[in-house]
Amino acid sequence: MTMQSTDVDVVVIGAGPAGENVAGRVVRGGLSCAVVEDHLTGGECSYYACIPSKSLLRPMELAAEVSRVPGLALDGPIDVAAVLNSRDKAVGYLDDSGQAEWVTKLPATLLRGRGRLAGERLVEVKDKDGTITTLRARHAVVLATGSVPVVPPIPGLAEARPWFSRDATSVREVPARLVVLGGGVVACEMAQALHALGAAETTLLVRGGGLLGRTEPFAGRMLADSMREAGIDVRFGVKVTRIERAADGGPVTVHLEDGESIEADELLVATGRRPAVDDLGLDGEGPVQVDDSMRVPGSDWLYAVGDVNGRNLLTHMGKYQARVCGDVIAARAHGRPDDATGLRDLADGKGAPQVVFTDPQVCSVGRTEQAARADGFDVRVVEYDMGRVAGASLLGDGYTGRAKIVVDEERKVLLGVTFVGPAVAEMLHAATVAVTAEVPLDMLWHAVPSFPTVSEVWLRLLEEYGL
Numbered sequence: 315m316t317m318q319s320t321d322v323d324v325v326v327i328g329a330g331p332a333g334e335n336v337a338g339r340v341v342r343g344g345l346s347c348a349v350v351e352d353h354l355t356g357g358e359c360s361y362y363a364c365i366p367s368k369s370l371l372r373p374m375e376l377a378a379e380v381s382r383v384p385g386l387a388l389d390g391p392i393d394v395a396a397v398l399n400s401r402d403k404a405v406g407y408l409d410d411s412g413q414a415e416w417v418t419k420l421p422a423t424l425l426r427g428r429g430r431l432a433g434e435r436l437v438e439v440k441d442k443d444g445t446i447t448t449l450r451a452r453h454a455v456v457l458a459t460g461s462v463p464v465v466p467p468i469p470g471l472a473e474a475r476p477w478f479s480r481d482a483t484s485v486r487e488v489p490a491r492l493v494v495l496g497g498g499v500v501a502c503e504m505a506q507a508l509h510a511l512g513a514a515e516t517t518l519l520v521r522g523g524g525l526l527g528r529t530e531p532f533a534g535r536m537l538a539d540s541m542r543e544a545g546i547d548v549r550f551g552v553k554v555t556r557i558e559r560a561a562d563g564g565p566v567t568v569h570l571e572d573g574e575s576i577e578a579d580e581l582l583v584a585t586g587r588r589p590a591v592d593d594l595g596l597d598g599e600g601p602v603q604v605d606d607s608m609r610v611p612g613s614d615w616l617y618a619v620g621d622v623n624g625r626n627l628l629t630h631m632g633k634y635q636a637r638v639c640g641d642v643i644a645a646r647a648h649g650r651p652d653d654a655t656g657l658r659d660l661a662d663g664k665g666a667p668q669v670v671f672t673d674p675q676v677c678s679v680g681r682t683e684q685a686a687r688a689d690g691f692d693v694r695v696v697e698y699d700m701g702r703v704a705g706a707s708l709l710g711d712g713y714t715g716r717a718k719i720v721v722d723e724e725r726k727v728l729l730g731v732t733f734v735g736p737a738v739a740e741m742l743h744a745a746t747v748a749v750t751a752e753v754p755l756d757m758l759w760h761a762v763p764s765f766p767t768v769s770e771v772w773l774r775l776l777e778e779y780g781l
């Protein structure tokens with residue numbers, strides 16, 4: 315085991331979307347940077363999460379759209395092999411050389427191996443041969459190690475060799491019978507994708523009373539209706555007591571508290587994610603707490619961005635935090651003021667924008683009504699049936715969608731917006747601008763949506779509000 319030691323301005327542990335973006339910003343800020351990655355440069359998002367899941371969902375989405383347009387019909391079922399090939403292409407066949415080259419061309423140093431904190435400003439990197447390199451950071455160490463799936467303590471689960479999200483997004487053979495545990499984003503997206511690709515018997519087991527717990531309740535209800543209509547067995551208030559699978563393979567049996575059991579070919583566990591802090595040299599297992607400059611309180615050198623800080627487990631929010639973090643590290647390193655607006659995370663606390671790529675799509679930004687009331691705002695809400703908008707009716711027969719705004723009555727600005735419906739994802743950014751920039755409603759009134767687009771729902775919402 316040889317030991318080498320290198321000095322560098324900034325060390326980033328983890329080359330997912332968050333870590334890569336910190337590297338990009340600190341180098342742009344005139345600092346040297348080393349990035350440590352022990353698997354694939356590009357992280358979970360590029361190879362196992364956002365990209366493959368959206369690639370698997372796109373055919374289902376388009377098939378649903380086509381079925382709503384009179385005169386159009388799909389010429390046969392979805393070609394599953396072609397979809398899986400296209401997914402493989404989307405993840406670059408798990409070859410990260412392109413992203414690795416992006417890092418090295420910044421220029422930054424890419425070190426392959428497992429990083430851990432070994433002291434103040436010190437990072438030890440152990441490569442696959444056991445060689446240890448010690449990196450000494452002059453200015454900062456940034457943790458960007460992401461998250462890993464939560465494994466619920468259900469008897470027999472580990473022995474039953476369940477699927478987690480990586481298994482679902484990397485699927486090679488779609489199981490005919492699938493049980494999905496969880497009612498969050500991964501469970502809903504992957505249940506719909508795999509059902510459309512051939513998991514004819516798909517059962518979604520949800521312990522609570524609704525789907526997508528952090529969004530407006532009507533969104534989860536509409537999604538559950540759509541899933542059931544497509545033939546997915548959605549069950550609420552379910553407790554799994556035990557799982558069984560023979561050691562030599564065969565079907566998995568999921569036993570429920572009410573005495574029923576369900577047999578399936580695979581069980582997908584999608585019960586949330588926890589920060590990837592195992593063996594990172596930190597005390598504690600929870601998210602790494604940071605201030606709004608992404609720095610760990612009490613330290614002047616340790617930062618954390620992306621899933622590992624638990625703020626919002628979304629790629630775009632991790633990348634945003636990375637931009638703040640990289641820029642603030644550069645400002646501090648050069649002795650420049652570090653309190654400019656761009657050097658603070660002003661977005662996470664307001665409620666991150668999120669698109670759930672199901673059918674219907676669920677798009678939200680800011681606070682839900684419940685969260686806004688809990689935060690003490692004087693709230694008024696308006697809802698609108700998007701099927702009544704001329705642009706929506708032109709998208710296909712029986713367009714079903716719903717929009718909701720949450721208004722801060724004191725300041726007359728939007729606190730939250732939710733759109734649920736087919737093809738609403740691209741409408742979300744207008745809502746993000748309105749919520750983030752706190753555009754007064756009487757100015758929003760002058761943002762005229764084009765006719766005949768679904769965006770006219772903005773006009774209808776404001777009319778319903780009373781403008």
Ligand SMILES: Cc1cc2nc3c(=O)[nH]c(=O)nc-3n(C[C@H](O)[C@H](O)[C@H](O)COP(=O)(O)OP(=O)(O)OC[C@H]3O[C@@H](n4cnc5c(N)ncnc54)[C@H](O)[C@@H]3O)c2cc1C
Nearest residue numbers: 328330331332352357358363364429460620621627628629
């Ligand atoms: C199925 C699924 C679908 C998703 N879809 C979306 C979506 O559509 N849109 C969206 O915004 N978000 C989505 N997400 C969430 C998104 O994937 C994460 O928010 C995002 O990947 C977080 O980025 P990150 O850089 O913080 O961490 P990661 O992407 O997890 O990257 C962390 C990197 O650190 C490396 N690493 C960890 N520990 C060490 C160590 N000790 N030493 C060296 N390297 C280490 C890992 O190998 C990894 O490459 C999805 C998640 C899942 C599970």
Ligand SMILES: NC(=O)c1ccc[n+]([C@@H]2O[C@H](COP(=O)([O-])OP(=O)(O)OC[C@H]3O[C@@H](n4cnc5c(N)ncnc54)[C@H](O)[C@@H]3O)[C@@H](O)[C@H]2O)c1
Nearest residue numbers: 466496497498499500501521584585586587627669670671
């Ligand atoms: N399109 C997107 O933006 C997208 C897609 C996928 C994932 N993600 C991100 O990834 C993160 C992880 O997604 P996720 O779906 O795993 O987590 P989640 O937090 O969204 O949902 C977890 C679900 O599991 C349930 N659950 C938790 N423990 C359980 C237990 N012991 N038994 C039964 N059910 C249990 C919860 O009630 C909840 O329904 C999310 O925070 C999300 O932001 C985003």
